[in-house]
Amino acid sequence: xxxxxxxxxxxxxxxxxxxxxxxxxxxxxxxxxxxxxxxxxxxxxxxxxxxxxxxxxxxxxxxxxxxxxxxxxxxxxxxxxxxxxxxxxxxxxxxxxxxxxxxxxxxxxxxxxxxxxxxxxxxxxxxxxxxxxxxxxxxxxxxxxxxxxxxxxxxxxxxxxxxxxxxxxxxxxxxxxxxxxxxxxxxxxxxxxxxxxxxxxxxxxxxxxxxxxxxxxxxxxxxxxxxxxxxxxxxxxxxxxxxxxxxxxxxxxxxxxxxxxxxxxxxxxxxxxxxxxxxxxxxxxxxxxxxxxxxxxxxxxxxxxxxxxxxxxxxxxxxxxxxxxxxxxxxxxxxxxxxxxxxxxxxxxxxxxxxxxxxxxxxxxxxxxxxxxxxxxxxxxxxxxxxxxxxxxxxxxxxxxxxxxxxxxxxxxxxxxxxxxxxxxxxxxxxxxxxxxxxxxxxxxxxxxxxxxxxxxxxxxxxxxxxxxxxxxxxxxxxxxxxxxxxxxxxxxxxxxxxxxxxxxxxxxxxxxxxxxxxxxxxxxxxxxxxxxxxxxxxxxxxxxxxxxxxxxxxxxxxxxxxxxxxxxxxxxxxxxxxxxxxxxxxxxxxxxxxxxxxxxxxxxxxxxxxxxxxxxxxxxxxxxxxxxxxxxxxxxxxxxxxxxxxxxxxxxxxxxxxxxxxxxxxxxxxxxxxxxxxxxxxxxxxxxxxxxxxxxxxxxxxxxxxxxxxxxxxxxxxxxxxxxxxxxxxxxxxxxxxxxxxxxxxxxxxxxxxxxxxxxxxxxxxxxxxxxxxxxxxxxxxxxxxxxxxxxxxxxxxxxxxxxxxxxxxxxxxxxxxxxxxxxxxxxxxxxxxxxxxxxxxxxxxxxxxxxxxxxxxxxxxxxxxxxxxxxxxxxxxxxxxxxxxxxxxxxxxxxxxxxxxxxxxxxxxxxxxxxxxxxxxxxxx
Numbered sequence: 001x002x003x004x005x006x007x008x009x010x011x012x013x014x015x016x017x018x019x020x021x022x023x024x025x026x027x028x029x030x031x032x033x034x035x036x037x038x039x040x041x042x043x044x045x046x047x048x049x050x051x052x053x054x055x056x057x058x059x060x061x062x063x064x065x066x067x068x069x070x071x072x073x074x075x076x077x078x079x080x081x082x083x084x085x086x087x088x089x090x091x092x093x094x095x096x097x098x099x100x101x102x103x104x105x106x107x108x109x110x111x112x113x114x115x116x117x118x119x120x121x122x123x124x125x126x127x128x129x130x131x132x133x134x135x136x137x138x139x140x141x142x143x144x145x146x147x148x149x150x151x152x153x154x155x156x157x158x159x160x161x162x163x164x165x166x167x168x169x170x171x172x173x174x175x176x177x178x179x180x181x182x183x184x185x186x187x188x189x190x191x192x193x194x195x196x197x198x199x200x201x202x203x204x205x206x207x208x209x210x211x212x213x214x215x216x217x218x219x220x221x222x223x224x225x226x227x228x229x230x231x232x233x234x235x236x237x238x239x240x241x242x243x244x245x246x247x248x249x250x251x252x253x254x255x256x257x258x259x260x261x262x263x264x265x266x267x268x269x270x271x272x273x274x275x276x277x278x279x280x281x282x283x284x285x286x287x288x289x290x291x292x293x294x295x296x297x298x299x300x301x302x303x304x305x306x307x308x309x310x311x312x313x314x315x316x317x318x319x320x321x322x323x324x325x326x327x328x329x330x331x332x333x334x335x336x337x338x339x340x341x342x343x344x345x346x347x348x349x350x351x352x353x354x355x356x357x358x359x360x361x362x363x364x365x366x367x368x369x370x371x372x373x374x375x376x377x378x379x380x381x382x383x384x385x386x387x388x389x390x391x392x393x394x395x396x397x398x399x400x401x402x403x404x405x406x407x408x409x410x411x412x413x414x415x416x417x418x419x420x421x422x423x424x425x426x427x428x429x430x431x432x433x434x435x436x437x438x439x440x441x442x443x444x445x446x447x448x449x450x451x452x453x454x455x456x457x458x459x460x461x462x463x464x465x466x467x468x469x470x471x472x473x474x475x476x477x478x479x480x481x482x483x484x485x486x487x488x489x490x491x492x493x494x495x496x497x498x499x500x501x502x503x504x505x506x507x508x509x510x511x512x513x514x515x516x517x518x519x520x521x522x523x524x525x526x527x528x529x530x531x532x533x534x535x536x537x538x539x540x541x542x543x544x545x546x547x548x549x550x551x552x553x554x555x556x557x558x559x560x561x562x563x564x565x566x567x568x569x570x571x572x573x574x575x576x577x578x579x580x581x582x583x584x585x586x587x588x589x590x591x592x593x594x595x596x597x598x599x600x601x602x603x604x605x606x607x608x609x610x611x612x613x614x615x616x617x618x619x620x621x622x623x624x625x626x627x628x629x630x631x632x633x634x635x636x637x638x639x640x641x642x643x644x645x646x647x648x649x650x651x652x653x654x655x656x657x658x659x660x661x662x663x664x665x666x667x668x669x670x671x672x673x674x675x676x677x678x679x680x681x682x683x684x685x686x687x688x689x690x691x692x693x694x695x696x697x698x699x700x701x702x703x704x705x706x707x708x709x710x711x712x713x714x715x716x717x718x719x720x721x722x723x724x725x726x727x728x729x730x731x732x733x734x735x736x737x738x739x740x741x742x743x744x745x746x747x748x749x750x751x752x753x754x755x756x757x758x759x760x761x762x763x764x765x766x767x768x769x770x771x772x773x774x775x776x777x778x779x780x781x782x783x784x785x786x787x788x789x790x791x792x793x794x795x796x797x798x799x800x801x802x803x804x805x806x807x808x809x810x811x812x813x814x815x816x817x818x819x820x821x822x823x824x825x826x827x828x829x830x831x832x833x834x835x836x837x838x839x840x841x842x843x844x845x846x847x848x849x850x851x852x853x854x855x856x857x858x859x860x861x862x863x864x865x866x867x868x869x870x871x872x873x874x875x876x877x878x879x880x881x882x883x884x885x886x887x888x889x890x891x892x893x894x895x896x897x898x899x900x901x902x903x904x905x906x907x908x909x910x911x912x913x914x915x916x917x918x919x920x921x922x923x924x925x926x927x
Contacts, residue, residue, distance in 0.1 A: 002085030004351035020071030034813025055096025085318030100173030112266030163229030188241025319355030376596020393576035395622035611662030614736025620862035647704030731868030835879030858914030877906035
């Protein structure tokens with residue numbers, strides 16, 4: 001049986017090409033590596049062909065493309081045979097709604113607010129303009145509605161076997177409102193000239209029977225459809241008669257008939273661009289095909305958790321990773337309800353606690369709010385701490401100057417974020433912003449103290465608040481705000497107030513009280529409690545996506561001081577983290593979230609963990625990098641397109657040199673590498689939303705950009721550049737490899753559960769998705785692990801050999817298995833590194849009772865390697881570990897027995913590699 005708290009997890013991306021059976025086949029390998037829990041991407045039924053699994057269409061069915069129930073049974077057997085657990089990446093926030101796959105969504109389209117699933121989705125039925133009875137905007141058309149209509153792209157179809165009608169738009173199926181069936185039958189019979197035929201008369205009789213616009217009721221609809229389907233010869237008449245709804249340029253009445261029928265549905269079809277300003281269902285970020293669900297609704301919660309409850313009860317699921325927890329209406333309330341479900345369904349005697357982590361992006365200095373049963377986050381916060389403690393702070397001002405000079409942005413990161421947020425509010429998420437502003441205006445108009453606050457002024461004040469908001473979201477729930485939430489909201493309100501030029505400054509008091517729900521607090525009357533509570537909660541579901549789109553998906557692609565720091569949850573303008581600062585944070589982590597995940601790569605990181613470690617070397621080679629970039633810019637000037645605009649822009653060219661450095665292969669760049677870099681260049685440019693974007697691609701700019709990448713990597717055309725660049729890569733790669741080993745050692749030994757993203761047990765120089773989701777060659781890894789286990793590959797080998805990384809991974813995970821209680825429950829205690837080179841190492845002890853493991857890693861390697869030209873030598877490490885209170889007994893990585901007390905010289909510690917893990921005893925407390 002797997003342990004309740006994982007020793008180590010392995011994130012696996014399932015797909016139709018790598019399903020349950022393929023996952024089962026690698027379980028022996030993962031077990032041999034030391035993994036205790038398989039951490040799987042979403043495996044409930046998603047849209048066919050999904051490459052990620054987050055577009056769930058049925059929470060209660062295992063994905064048939066992965067092998068369904070039979071395939072999952074094979075995986076479960078394999079996991080049980082190796083005492084491994086299973087963690088599911090679960091999606092409680094949204095569902096996929098595109099095309100014709102989601103039966104709940106199709107029911108909503110057919111029955112509107114009367115659908116039993118209408119409350120499942122987060123729809124504001126009353127806000128659709130020019131619809132007195134409301135409706136749902138469907139921004140699915142590839143061209144303006146009028147053009148799509150007139151060109152016959154929207155078709156009225158009859159499904160004979162069901163006796164039903166729907167609109168078809170390419171792969172989309174849009175059910176027709178049953179109350180319009182009578183109208184369609186009459187028009188079809190007339191157009192087919194079949195009124196005097198027996199079948200036609202039966203169809204007309206059915207139409208007459210249901211001519212009341214309130215019929216059929218939902219209960220009557222199956223009988224209506226069955227009656228239509230049963231009419232002998234009826235299908236031929238209806239099919240012929242539907243020509244009356246086929247647009248014809250010579251007969252405008254046909255187009256008008258189709259339009260009138262479309263206008264009488266519970267939805268309105270629109271061009272996809274209309275979603276920017278009018279969409280009235282909550283989306284996952286700005287993705288029209290992913291609709292938010294109201295999991296706070298008790299019935300919805302039960303419906304989407306039935307399969308999860310079943311798997312927990314069967315002992316086949318041992319943990320959950322909760323996707324996009326900040327998208328939920330009340331995350332803490334959801335977690336509380338989830339814990340009840342887990343407790344009600346767990347088999348007697350199952351290990352406790354049930355492991356739950358949340359995908360929560362914490363801003364620097366932000367702490368995780370209390371969520372019942374949650375062990376912690378999925379690890380972005382720790383990823384950034386590890387990067388920052390390996391950083392050389394003195395190089396950052398040089399890199400900042402180089403970035404400003406080469407790319408000429410003349411704006412700091414804070415300004416870039418604000419510009420990006422403004423862009424998101426005005427375009428990408430304007431619909432959601434407008435809905436919230438209208439709700440705020442309605443609240444203001446509902447009571448005399450705030451009646452004079454106009455929609456425009458409220459919108460301006462609310463926008464300033466969002467621009468000044470410092471975190472992803474607050475957690476005001478049930479019209480009550482915590483002290484920390486009040487402090488965050490108050491800080492943003494005051495910052496916004498300072499930038500307000502109007503005389504109506506009191507508008508910010510009203511806005512603050514709405515956000516904290518104080519408008520309906522004790523002693524306050526006059527405002528609608530329902531509206532205020534909804535506004536406060538919905539703002540929290542809004543600020544997270546706005547921050548993510550503004551920072552992660554825009555500003556990170558505009559600010560290129562050092563790409564290694566452009567990771568989720570990080571502020572890339574921050575300085576390096578001191579060793580003492582790192583120690584303080586780890587002591588807190590050991591106390592508050594000892595079982596949170598510790599990640600260095602995920603399916604969403606902006607680049608691979610070893611690419612990032614290599615790029616960190618630029619902080620130590622800043623002057624050399626600056627000189628090199630000047631030379632490369634001059635060499636490649638002839639490859640830059642100078643027509644309507646420079647392509648690549650100066651900023652993109654500078655960004656590309658860093659991206660190339662991080663991903664540069666061991667051998668010469670090949671065609672596949674060129675293709676990968678071209679794909680990355682386009683994605684990065686579109687995410688930045690300056691020269692081009694996803695919404696408005698500039699094809700000329702993008703062609704020139706990909707042409708630049710191809711030519712700069714062509715040995716025949718750019719041999720001098722490739723030689724020069726390769727020489728610099730060699731230096732950065734050595735420092736990067738040493739950083740990588742330090743990063744791995746820290747991940748596996750600091751408080752938390754180390755998570756290994758698929759394939760990263762070997763070098764990971766991937767780029768952002770989809771590059772980091774390429775298939776992994778597990779056959780190669782299995783053979784290499786066998787060699788490591790048999791002793792033919794050692795952790796003390798060449799630090800640039802990927803077998804060393806694999807061997808180190810296995811040694812560290814074996815250590816965690818041998819000392820499970822220590823790593824699960826042990827304290828974190830800083831170890832002083834004294835001596836002239838003491839700042840080039842970081843050391844600490846993990847202790848449980850008298851048992852201890854002492855960890856030391858090197859950092860800031862440039863001065864110890866002559867700028868990346870050679871490996872560190874023993875004489876370079878002029879420092880020693882202060883072991884006061886500890887007695888070292890063995891070196892884990894070399895297997896050698898040791899005897900040391902009081903002090904241990906770093907040349908002895910780092911004799912094999914600049915990372916070390918030592919077994920020790922603490923027989924007494926230090927004096």
